[in-house]
Amino acid sequence: MTFMAKPKFHHPQLQKNALGYTRRDYEGPVSTLCAGCGHDSISAAIIRAVYELDLPPHRIAKLSGIGCSSKTPTYFLGASHGFNSVHGRMPSVLTGANLANKDLIYLGISGDGDSASIGLGQFAHSVRRGVNMVYIVANNGVYGLTKGQFSATSDKGAKSKRGALNKDEAIDLVGMALQLGATFVGRSFSGDKDQLVPLIKAALNHKGAAFIDCLSPCVAFNNHDGSTKSFDYIREHNEALNSLDFITGRQEITVEYKPGTVETVTQHDGSRLRLRKIADDYDVHDRIAALSYMQQRAAHGEIVTGLLYVDPEPQDLHAHLNTIEQPLNSLGTHALVPGQTALDKINAAFR
Amino acid sequence: MQPTDIKNPEYFHKVVDCQWACPAHTPVPEYIRLIAEGRYADAFMINWKSNVFPGILGRTCDRPCEPACRRGRIEEEPVAICRLKRVAADYKGDISARMPPKPQQKNGKRIALIGAGPSSMTVARDLAPLGYDLVIYDGEKKTGGMIRTQIPKFRLPEEVLDEEMGYITAMGPEMRLGQRIDSLKELLNESYDAIFVGTGAPKGRDLFIPGRQEASAHIHIGINWLANVSFEHVTKIGKRVIVLGGGNTAMDCCRTSRRLGGEDVKVIVRSGFDEMKASPWEKDDAIREDIPILNYLVPKEFKHKDGKLIGMTFEKVKAEYDAKGRRNLVPAGEPDQYFECDDVIIAVGQENAFPWIERDIGLAFDDRWNMPVVDETTFQSTLDKVFFGGDAAFGPKNIIWAVAHGHQAAISIHKFCQGEDVKDRPPTHMNITSQKMGIHEWSYDNAISVNVRTAVPHQDTHIALKNLRAEVELGFDDRLALREAQRCLNCDVQTVFNNTLCIECDACVDICPVDCITFTEDGEEQDLRTRLNAPSLNLDQSLYIANGLKTGNILVKDEDVCLHCGLCAERCPTGAWDMERTLIDVAQAGSACCTK
Numbered sequence: 042m043t044f045m046a047k048p049k050f051h052h053p054q055l056q057k058n059a060l061g062y063t064r065r066d067y068e069g070p071v072s073t074l075c076a077g078c079g080h081d082s083i084s085a086a087i088i089r090a091v092y093e094l095d096l097p098p099h100r101i102a103k104l105s106g107i108g109c110s111s112k113t114p115t116y117f118l119g120a121s122h123g124f125n126s127v128h129g130r131m132p133s134v135l136t137g138a139n140l141a142n143k144d145l146i147y148l149g150i151s152g153d154g155d156s157a158s159i160g161l162g163q164f165a166h167s168v169r170r171g172v173n174m175v176y177i178v179a180n181n182g183v184y185g186l187t188k189g190q191f192s193a194t195s196d197k198g199a200k201s202k203r204g205a206l207n208k209d210e211a212i213d214l215v216g217m218a219l220q221l222g223a224t225f226v227g228r229s230f231s232g233d234k235d236q237l238v239p240l241i242k243a244a245l246n247h248k249g250a251a252f253i254d255c256l257s258p259c260v261a262f263n264n265h266d267g268s269t270k271s272f273d274y275i276r277e278h279n280e281a282l283n284s285l286d287f288i289t290g291r292q293e294i295t296v297e298y299k300p301g302t303v304e305t306v307t308q309h310d311g312s313r314l315r316l317r318k319i320a321d322d323y324d325v326h327d328r329i330a331a332l333s334y335m336q337q338r339a340a341h342g343e344i345v346t347g348l349l350y351v352d353p354e355p356q357d358l359h360a361h362l363n364t365i366e367q368p369l370n371s372l373g374t375h376a377l378v379p380g381q382t383a384l385d386k387i388n389a390a391f392r
Numbered sequence: 393m394q395p396t397d398i399k400n401p402e403y404f405h406k407v408v409d410c411q412w413a414c415p416a417h418t419p420v421p422e423y424i425r426l427i428a429e430g431r432y433a434d435a436f437m438i439n440w441k442s443n444v445f446p447g448i449l450g451r452t453c454d455r456p457c458e459p460a461c462r463r464g465r466i467e468e469e470p471v472a473i474c475r476l477k478r479v480a481a482d483y484k485g486d487i488s489a490r491m492p493p494k495p496q497q498k499n500g501k502r503i504a505l506i507g508a509g510p511s512s513m514t515v516a517r518d519l520a521p522l523g524y525d526l527v528i529y530d531g532e533k534k535t536g537g538m539i540r541t542q543i544p545k546f547r548l549p550e551e552v553l554d555e556e557m558g559y560i561t562a563m564g565p566e567m568r569l570g571q572r573i574d575s576l577k578e579l580l581n582e583s584y585d586a587i588f589v590g591t592g593a594p595k596g597r598d599l600f601i602p603g604r605q606e607a608s609a610h611i612h613i614g615i616n617w618l619a620n621v622s623f624e625h626v627t628k629i630g631k632r633v634i635v636l637g638g639g640n641t642a643m644d645c646c647r648t649s650r651r652l653g654g655e656d657v658k659v660i661v662r663s664g665f666d667e668m669k670a671s672p673w674e675k676d677d678a679i680r681e682d683i684p685i686l687n688y689l690v691p692k693e694f695k696h697k698d699g700k701l702i703g704m705t706f707e708k709v710k711a712e713y714d715a716k717g718r719r720n721l722v723p724a725g726e727p728d729q730y731f732e733c734d735d736v737i738i739a740v741g742q743e744n745a746f747p748w749i750e751r752d753i754g755l756a757f758d759d760r761w762n763m764p765v766v767d768e769t770t771f772q773s774t775l776d777k778v779f780f781g782g783d784a785a786f787g788p789k790n791i792i793w794a795v796a797h798g799h800q801a802a803i804s805i806h807k808f809c810q811g812e813d814v815k816d817r818p819p820t821h822m823n824i825t826s827q828k829m830g831i832h833e834w835s836y837d838n839a840i841s842v843n844v845r846t847a848v849p850h851q852d853t854h855i856a857l858k859n860l861r862a863e864v865e866l867g868f869d870d871r872l873a874l875r876e877a878q879r880c881l882n883c884d885v886q887t888v889f890n891n892t893l894c895i896e897c898d899a900c901v902d903i904c905p906v907d908c909i910t911f912t913e914d915g916e917e918q919d920l921r922t923r924l925n926a927p928s929l930n931l932d933q934s935l936y937i938a939n940g941l942k943t944g945n946i947l948v949k950d951e952d953v954c955l956h957c958g959l960c961a962e963r964c965p966t967g968a969w970d971m972e973r974t975l976i977d978v979a980q981a982g983s984a985c986c987t988k
Contacts, residue, residue: 043832043962048840048905048955050466054927055907065905076831077897077965085902232898260897260965272895276943 047071059095067092069119073112079231079257080110080179084117086234087148087177090241091118094289096146102138103148106131106160109186110152110179110257118148129160132167132176136358139172142368143359146245147174154184157193157212164214168221168250173357175244176252178214179231181259182270189262200267213339215349218252219332224355225251226331228346230275231258235284240348242287246312249355256344275344282323282347286315308353316348325351393917393937393946398888401822405976406934407951408884410473413460415796417978418442420457420473421884425836427476428877430870433487435480440559442978443795444514445539447552450478451865452543454640454671454790462883465930466906466953469845471879475865479873481552492521494564499523501585501809505565506530506573508557509537510791511782512590514798515805517560518981522806526565527584531572535561538592538783539791541619542641544648545861576749576778586777586805589764590798593783595745599636599738603694607701607736611694614641614739621648621860630734632656634704636691637739638668643675645737646683651860658731659685660704662721664711677864681853690721692728694736703732742788763787770814771801779805802981818979827885827971828961834971836885838958840905841878882956885973889947891940893968900960900969901925906953909960911945920948928952 051065058064067088072081091101098120105111107128114123122145126134135149149167156164156178167176182195191199191207194214199207218226225247229237237255244251256275258264264271269278289312306314306325316325324330331350338345369377396403406412410420419438426435439446453474461470501524505512508530516526534540535557539548561567573579579587596613598604604611610630614637620626633654635646638661649657659678661668665687668675675685689706696702706729709721744763749755756765756774764773766780773780781797783789804814827834849866850856856864868876901909907926917935921928928935928950936949961969 043903043959045832045839045957045959045962047903047959048957049842050840050905050955052906052908052926052953053465054929071903071959072963075965076963077895077899079897081902081963082898085898232896234898258897260895264895272897273942 043071043073043076045071058092060097062092062098064088064092066120067098067118069114069116072116074109074116075185075261077260078109079181079259080113081116082231082234083177083179083237083255083257084113086231086237086241088117089234089238090245093238094242094245096245100144100146101148102145103150104131104135104138105150106152106155108152108155109181109259110150111155113179114148114150129155129158129163131155132160132163132172135174136167136170136172139174139358140364140369142370143173143364144368147172148245149174149176151176151178153178153180153182153192153194153214157214161193161212165217165221168218168223168252170358171222171224171250171356171361173248173359174250175241175247176250177241178252178254179257180214180254180270181257181263182211182268183259183263185259185262196269199269200265202262202265202268204267213335214252215254216332216335218254219328219335219350222250223252223350224249224352226350227252227348228254228256228344230256230279230346232272232275233279233346236281236346239285239287243285243314243348243351246287246289246308246310247351247355248309249352249357278342278344280320280338280343280345282320282345282349283316283318283325285348286317288313288315306351306353309355314348314351319347325349326353393914393920393935395939396934396937398936401820401974401976403934404822404824404884404886404974405820407886408974408976409460409462410457410471411884411976413456414443415456415793416443416799417976418457419884419975421880421882422975423480424471424473424476424877424880425882427479427873428837432480432483433485433490436484436487437490439477439480441980443792444517444560444798445510445556445791445795446477447481447556448539448548449792449795450474450481451548451552452539453477453792456792462881462953463879466881466955467844472845472848472876475848475868476873476876479868479870482867483870488559491559492563495521495523497523498525499809501525502527502583503586503588503805503809504529504579504582504584505588505590506579507537507590507592507782507784508532508535508567508569509590509592509782509794510539511784511794511798511801512537512588513557513560514795515588515590515781515802516565517563518799518802519805520560520563520565522982524809527568528565529568529571529573531570533570535567535569537590538615541622542615542644544618544621544644546647546651546856546859546864547644549861549863574748576755577753580753584777585809586779588801588805589778589780589784590782590794591746591784593742593744593788595743596738597741597743599691599740601691601693603696606699607694607696609699610701610735612735612737614645614737615742617737618644618648621652626652628653630654632733633658633735633737634731634733635659635737635739637661637741638663638670639739639741640670640674641742642739643670643678645739646678647681648860649735649737650681650683650857654735657683659683660689660691660706660731661685661687662690662709664688667719680850681857688721688724689729695730701733701736703730704736705730744784744787769800769817770804771797772804772808772814777808799980803979806981820979821977823975823977824886824888824972827958827973832962834885834958836882836971836973837878838882838885838956838971840881840955840957843875843879845879846872846876883954884975885956885958885971887936887949887954887956887960888970888972889936889938889949890968890970891938891947893966894941894947895966895968896941896943896945897965899963899965903959903963905957905959906955908950908952908954910948910950911941911943912948913944914939914946924948924950926950
């Protein structure tokens with residue numbers, strides 16, 4: 042843990058984005074997580090993604106539950122809205138906030154304990170309902186705050202730092218998200234920002250339930266030989282499907298690639314995802330194929346990363362519910378509390 | 393790229409920009425930390441070892457360290473290094489007990505030193521403890537050379553000069569003051585084992601334009617006039633004074649004039665304001681004393697009437713730059729300008745003069761400049777026992793250069809007298825010590841102060857102008873000194889990387905406030921500089937390279953704007969980064985590395 046505030050000085054040539062902010066302006070206070078924690082790299086990736094997308098900090102709400110991962114929103118986007126909820130309840134709070142104010146960008150930060158154990162039901166339902174959000178799980182396969190017990194995403198056969206063998210099956214959050222209808226599913230690694238940052242950018246622009254499972258080694262309790270979530274293990278077993286560029290409408294695509302190696306996905310809002318394919322035969326629009334591919338590769342001991350599935354025409358919860366265009370906080374009292382006459386009318390409809 | 397050899401002291405020495413830039417290589421951050429701790433005497437001794445005259449240089453140095461200061465690349469202003477040096481000198485107390493004692497045994501070698509200025513006195517300081525018999529000659533009755541004759545007392549109080557020269561004279565050299573050497577040939581016959589020439593650049597340049605002869609009673613050569621003021625042969629000047637020249641001597645002349653009765657004093661310079669040779673702060677000090685500086689005026693004629701100077705005419709010029717960017721001053725086509733005056737002081741440069749060195753003694757002079765041929769490393773002339781230093785060696789420079797020359801010449805003289813090869817220079821030594829005291833505790837103050845540069849308090853101008861001896865700059869008090877000392881980035885506390893411990897977790901990359909760390913694929917420097925996490929435009933600054941990482945990537949750290957805050961080391965889970973204090977010890981005569 043570091044007590045010192047990060048010095049205010051930044052590199053003299055640090056670029057400003059379209060809003061006039063530098064990347065440093067999107068930071069929070071210095072992290073109090075263990076030195077070297079993968080979660081800090083995810084925070085840095087989020088900062089970079091938001092900075093590069095020119096997003097105004099006050100249009101973002103970051104929500105989290107309990108755990109090491111859920112502490113991280115303190116350390117990024119210091120000028121954004123934040124809500125640190127009860128353990129495992131971030132998805133519900135996020136859903137409620139989203140229903141009340143659909144104008145904000147919702148960033149849910151959770152961990153493997155917070156989402157795969159206590160909050161598994163909450164996770165499932167927020168994805169199933171298609172809440173417009175970016176749901177990032179910082180997945181280290183261990184309970185770090187309680188000193189190293191296996192979590193629900195620990196692989197069967199993995200060894201704890203003290204040598205115990207995990208005999209339980211792991212919960213595959215990516216598989217669940219695919220099954221439950223998430224319209225954007227990715228997996229990445231905290232140690233690979235070149236992959237992670239564009240993935241977060243694309244997810245932030247996705248108008249539906251976007252889920253990213255981000256492997257994030259715990260240097261204190263899960264970075265040893267025998268761990269399947271260590272830096273070395275992930276680097277050895279990482280099989281990237283594709284490499285992603287996120288392109289907002291303003292930028293032109295200038296680089297040319299061999300036909301068949303690049304796929305451009307134009308999204309609903311005109312922004313584009315450019316996928317440079319590494320696995321030739323993989324189709325990012327086929328949910329069922331994605332599911333079986335994940336399982337096949339996992340059986341071979343590979344950790345598949347990259348953009349796994351995307352629906353370019355997603356629908357979100359507001360569309361399902363046919364809610365009003367404006368966010369609730371912009372409606373006057375009269376619209377929100379229409380009074381006895383309106384209630385009588387509704388009641389009459391049920392008689 | 394080749395991994396950086398951090399065992400070579402020169403690599404980390406270069407990271408300490410101030411020390412690297414200082415001709416005498418003073419370990420600046422080390423003494424600034426001591427000042428912050430209130431250990432002024434210790435800070436003084438560090439200075440004294442490197443630059444010999446901390447109190448003098450703390451007031452008069454040209455400060456090559458300050459433009460080099462890393463802080464100047466991060467915010468606007470560098471650390472006020474020079475003024476902190478003065479703090480060490482002002483508050484050190486009695487340090488006489490810490491001076492080297494007179495040697496018990498003499499080594500039997502006799503050295504003559506000609507001139508008692510900064511370079512000679514540095515040679516004496518370095519050689520006296522080694523047992524040399526030193527004989528110092530100077531034409532003046534007092535030590536100090538140009539420091540005493542040319543620097544006005546309102547910039548450098550005489551007590552400071554006397555004190556610091558006194559530490560050296562107390563080491564026992566024989567002082568033959570008032571004895572000017574008129575013939576090197578004769579001195580060579582006096583069986584000295586070596587001779588050091590530190591006679592400065594004593595000749596002020598004159599200006600031969602119409603009226604010079606006729607009005608000469610009221611036209612003065614700057615450095616001679618300053619010397620006369622210093623020795624109180626001159627005590628007043630006319631009410632209207634023109635000072636010609638744009639260097640520091642001109643600034644001293646105009647400010648001295650203001651104190652000797654000059655009311656309408658102006659400086660007139662050929663060049664533009666920004667190209668003037670004077671240090672910016674000296675120009676500021678002159679302007680503060682109501683002295684206008686007029687630029688782009690070339691002296692044309694001294695006007696006189698009945699043998700008395702009445703004024704000067706100048707031609708107005710403008711600067712034009714040719715294709716190569718060289719400046720030419722061409723007539724502006726405007727009418728000549730005329731300024732009335734009672735006195736003119738010419739301060740347009742100074743030159744070497746060696747009428748006392750015979751040309752038939754085997755000491756070669758170059759044909760073009762009529763200067764002795766002196767080796768730039770050893771300071772040896774073509775006559776092997778004669779060495780040069782200070783302004784006498786390569787023309788007019790600043791005091792700190794004279795000190796640096798003195799150290800090198802002392803090494804050469806020592807080697808020469810011991811029968812060693814003077815070309816075999818002693819190596820630089822480096823002590824390197826980890827500063828780690830706990831997980832996030834360091835034995836240096838790694839928090840970065842955001843204070844802007846502290847201005848030095850000045851004496852009230854009305855009081856200052858009434859007294860030639862009233863020091864204008866009052867110096868920092870302990871509170872201001874602490875505030876300014878905290879601005880130092882501790883560049884000598886180095887980021888040291890251990891590739892075998894690194895797990896490439898990116899924690900250092902993420903925390904670095906100035907984005908100076910990158911892990912990337914290997915490549916050539918030119919290519920690497922385009923691929924770093926922050927623009928790498930300052931090619932003078934090194935890239936710290938380490939390889940041997942598991943992924944095959946290399947570590948690249950751009951030293952340019954590193955704050956030395958230690959956050960990379962604090963956030964490193966494996967201790968692959970450490971903050972280690974380097975003390976770079978540049979060899980001097982008599983240091984362990986120099987005596988076999």
